[in-house]
Amino acid sequence: MELSAFLAVRGGTATTAALQRAGFTRHDLTAGMDSGVVVRVRRGHYAQPDTTGAYGAAREIRGLLTCLSAAPGYGLWTLNPAEQLHLCMGHRTSPPDVIQHGRLLHPRHPNLPMVGLADVLLHALRCLPELEALVMVQCAVGRGDISLAFPRGRLSGNRNARSRAVLDLVIPRADSLLEVLANVAFVRAGLSVRRHVEVPGVGEVDFLVEDVVIVETDGATHLEPYQVKKDRRRNNAAVIGGYLVLRFSYDDVVYHPERMVTQVRALIDIWRRGDFRS
Known part of the structure; x- marks a missing residue:
């Protein structure tokens, strides 16, 4: 593997020790710096010249990314990007603009500067x-990367009650973060919800609320022309089958969940009163 490719898979940076273990010699590093493929960030640390962002910053500060800053490295869903670095610093003091987390309890990432x-x-x-x-x-949990029992078993005691309450909101299956958030909103509103229900003539729907309203949560893929046509056919089939249908976008679910719940409740109330126009 070439030096540039090796650095790329490690987030653009690597220590001298890691490079040497991979078979790169001092001559390779010198040649790389002469050609502009690599730069020395500081003693014992090298990087691609255009490396910026969290990985480079973590190497520079000699910390390990964690929490929200490590989410992209593990491909985890997030609602917002990290505005500050979340780092594990060991026994070192972190810079004032860094959110410092506790010590490592488990093995760190084998390549990237992450816990x-x-x-x-x-x-x-x-x-x-x-x-x-x-x-x-x-x-x-949904991808099978970790079991729900694992973090729960490490969050005992009163001080971790809030964290355990978050784990109680994890559902067996969610195809998108929108489903997770919508489920929380509906359940906390006291609505009866069934997820991933197979509706005859329609297929699987995200939610069936009060056995009356089909709710679909639409991410970016639902804006693609093919998917728009498919969604319209599914909506028509659902209405003909006697169901009511509401669709909500990312903006609705993430930023206006109360409005979403209000609209679902309003439609259910109209159905119960029989007030649809004839």
Whole structure:
């Protein structure tokens, strides 16, 4: 593997020790710096010349990314990008603009300057707002990267009650973070919800609320022409089958969940009163 390719798979940076273990010699590093393929960030650390962002910053500060800052490295769902670096610094003092997390309890990432997935999730549960932590955990659990029992078993005691409450919101299956958030909104509103229901003539729907309203949560793929046509056919089939249908976008679910719930409730009330126009 070429030096540039090796650095690329490690987030653009690597230590001298890691490079040497991979078979790169001092001559390779010198040649790489002479050709502009690599730059020395500081003693014992090298990077691609255009490396910026969290990985480079973590190497520079000599910390390990965790919590929200490590989510992209593990491909976890997030609601918002990290505005500050979340780092594990060991016994070192972190810079004032860094959110410092506790010590590592599990093996770190083998290549990238990040803590292991288990620590990422534990730190997120203790640090982030409820729903931001929830979508990260839901993603990891849903993919089978970690069991729900694993973090729960490490969050005992009164001080971790809030984190355990977040774990209680994880559902067996969610195809998108929108489903996770919509489910929380409906359940907390006291609505009866069934998820991933197979409706004859329609197929599987995201939610069936009060056995009356089909609710679909539409991410970016639902804006593609083919999907728009498919969704229209499904809507028509659902209405002909006697169901009511509401569709909500990312903006609706993430930023206006109360409005979404209000509209679902309003449609259910209209159905119960029999007030549809004839």
